[in-house]
Amino acid sequence: MSPSASSAATVVIEPRPAAAADTATGKLGMWLFLVTDGMGFAGLLIAYAVLRVRATVWPDSEDRLVLAQVAFMTAALLTSSFTMTRALVAARTHRAVARTVWLLLTLGLGVAFLGGQALEYRHLLEGARPMRLGSDAFASTFYALTGYHGLHVAVGVVLLLGLLVGRVSRPRVWEVVGLFWHFVDLAWIPILSLVYLLPST
Amino acid sequence: MSAHPTTREAHPRDAAARTGLPAHVAVLLALGALTALEFFIVRLPVDRALRVTTLLGLSLTKAGLMLMTFMNLRREAWALRGLVLVPLLLAPLFAIALMLDAVFRVGLR
Numbered sequence: 486m487s488p489s490a491s492s493a494a495t496v497v498i499e500p501r502p503a504a505a506a507d508t509a510t511g512k513l514g515m516w517l518f519l520v521t522d523g524m525g526f527a528g529l530l531i532a533y534a535v536l537r538v539r540a541t542v543w544p545d546s547e548d549r550l551v552l553a554q555v556a557f558m559t560a561a562l563l564t565s566s567f568t569m570t571r572a573l574v575a576a577r578t579h580r581a582v583a584r585t586v587w588l589l590l591t592l593g594l595g596v597a598f599l600g601g602q603a604l605e606y607r608h609l610l611e612g613a614r615p616m617r618l619g620s621d622a623f624a625s626t627f628y629a630l631t632g633y634h635g636l637h638v639a640v641g642v643v644l645l646l647g648l649l650v651g652r653v654s655r656p657r658v659w660e661v662v663g664l665f666w667h668f669v670d671l672a673w674i675p676i677l678s679l680v681y682l683l684p685s686t
Numbered sequence: 687m688s689a690h691p692t693t694r695e696a697h698p699r700d701a702a703a704r705t706g707l708p709a710h711v712a713v714l715l716a717l718g719a720l721t722a723l724e725f726f727i728v729r730l731p732v733d734r735a736l737r738v739t740t741l742l743g744l745s746l747t748k749a750g751l752m753l754m755t756f757m758n759l760r761r762e763a764w765a766l767r768g769l770v771l772v773p774l775l776l777a778p779l780f781a782i783a784l785m786l787d788a789v790f791r792v793g794l795r
Contacts, residue, residue, distance in 0.1 A: 516766060520773055527777035531784060538785045552725065559721055566756050567714040574706070667757045671749055677721075678745040682728045684737055 515661045519668045522637075526672050529633060530679060533626040537683075544623050545685045549616055551608065555681050558601040559673065562638075565594035566670040569663050576659040584659075588649055591666065595642045602635050630676055637669045713755045720748050746778070 537543050546552075572587035609616040616624045644662045653659065724744050727737055753774075754760045759767055 513766070516762075516770060520770055523774060523777070527773075527780075531777070531781045534781050535784050556721075556725060560718070563714065563717050563721065566717075566752065567710055570710050570756050571707070664757060667752060671752045671757070674745055674748050674752070678724060678741050682724055682741060684728055684734055 511657055511661045512664070515664045519664065522668070523672070526633070526675075529626075529630050530675055533630060533679060536622050536626055540622055543685045544621075546681050546683070549609065549623075550681060551605065552681065554601055554605060555677065558598050558605075559677055561594045561597045561601065562670050562673050565591045565598070566667050568594065569666045573656070573659050573663045576654070576656045579654070581654070585649070588645060592642060592645045592649065595638055595645065595666075599635065599638055599642065602631065602638075605631075627680060630680055634669070634672055634676055637672065641666050641669045709755070713751060717748055717751060720744050720751075742778070749774070 568587050568590040572584055572591060575581075575584035575587055616627075618625055618628050641662075644665060647653070648659065648662055724741060727740050727744070730737065753770070759770060
């Protein structure tokens, strides 16, 4: 190399690998979506809390809801977050069998949660004192909150099925779907506390 | 030539063994224990305000655990952490403010 060439100030900008850029974009997009979706949940929860405080009479959740069933549903959802994390780890380390097994477990737990919710709705709608959407403020807020959450679980199950059926192996896709699945679990935490467990006056 | 020719590159399966299985199990157990505590606390014969405060505290702890470990927010850039955490902390603050306002208005009736 000639001295003149070596002294020339040249700046070489390495192009960012496309995969890394995609990962960052996909994850950021999902985080932004989750924040806005979280605002939807926050709005519903705030509406529930304000309606509850303003009401002169609010039914005790134990009079209408079966807490043992809710405990089972919560356990299924919490465990599914763990299995999803393990599926993601397996996807990152390119272990196809482990990835599929953990994904099937996550799917099973998600479906179990949805089944539990369907049974709960049936119990409420067909019980001795049916609780319909327009029965009272408790009923409408309960169905709005749990229905909105259940819709998210159903979407999550469809996304997991997509991973399974499409035989997706790219870890970045698993990471983005995993974020959504964990969010579904995260959203359940305040619903459990506020709607199911918070004692009435 | 490498100064340590006997040192081998880490195999992906070695990394798999260190991918945090004990940590993930610990988080799952912690979440389960905190949830069990929530179910237990609502049945305790103590002041309602204390039960409600404890319940909300446990709920926030579980959400924080979930965000930081399973969702790996602690490993994200500070800007993203702020983007996620600020609205999530503002939401309960708004809820408390609105509930206090509602309590005040009901009291005035």
